[in-house]
Amino acid sequence: MTFRVVTRTPEETDRLGQTLGGLLRAGDVLLLQGQLGAGKTLLTQGIAKGMGISDHVTSPTFILANQYDGPLTLYHIDLYRIEATAEAIDLGLDDYFFGEGVCVVEWPERAMSAMPLEYLHVILEHVDENERSLTFHPKGPRYEELSAELESAWRSSNQDSPRRRPA
Numbered sequence: 028m029t030f031r032v033v034t035r036t037p038e039e040t041d042r043l044g045q046t047l048g049g050l051l052r053a054g055d056v057l058l059l060q061g062q063l064g065a066g067k068t069l070l071t072q073g074i075a076k077g078m079g080i081s082d083h084v085t086s087p088t089f090i091l092a093n094q095y096d097g098p099l100t101l102y103h104i105d106l107y108r109i110e111a112t113a114e115a116i117d118l119g120l121d122d123y124f125f126g127e128g129v130c131v132v133e134w135p136e137r138a139m140s141a142m143p144l145e146y147l148h149v150i151l152e153h154v155d156e157n158e159r160s161l162t163f164h165p166k167g168p169r170y171e172e173l174s175a176e177l178e179s180a181w182r183s184s185n186q187d188s189p190r191r192r193p194a
Contacts, residue, residue, distance in 0.1 A: 044073020058135035061151030100128030
């Protein structure tokens with residue numbers, strides 16, 4: 028079930044990430060797609076907080092992957108500098124995808140054929156300077172469940188809010 032949320036402030040995007048992070052389990056894979064400045068790293072920072080990680084999360088653009096330890100390990104991967112799928116495969120992505128942590132991948136479109144078959148695909152778009160549109164596309168039963176849980180939790184925390192818009 029695809030759904031869309033519009034966040035009005037960076038703090039609200041962070042809070043959405045925290046809500047999502049609190050629902051994640053070992054082995055979950057999130058693919059974050061959006062232009063530069065769309066809020067991918069901001070959302071990941073919220074996800075980390077929701078997972079109980081206290082470290083400051085930064086974009087791994089130049090080192091390609093960061094690991095953050097908490098109750099669950101967060102693997103934050105950025106494929107912006109990848110020019111070919113083979114480069115992504117050489118990173119050993121399967122070790123991240125099928126490990127005991129949660130994997131968040133920014134710029135997955137640079138190597139979609141190297142991504143697992145099931146994941147939660149999040150497309151982030153600028154609405155204006157602070158507003159972001161986030162569209163959640165689940166691929167596979169686990170992610171259908173996760174998407175439904177996230178939508179329910181977000182709707183509950185924003186009762187009848189006009190921010191939530193069906194896709």
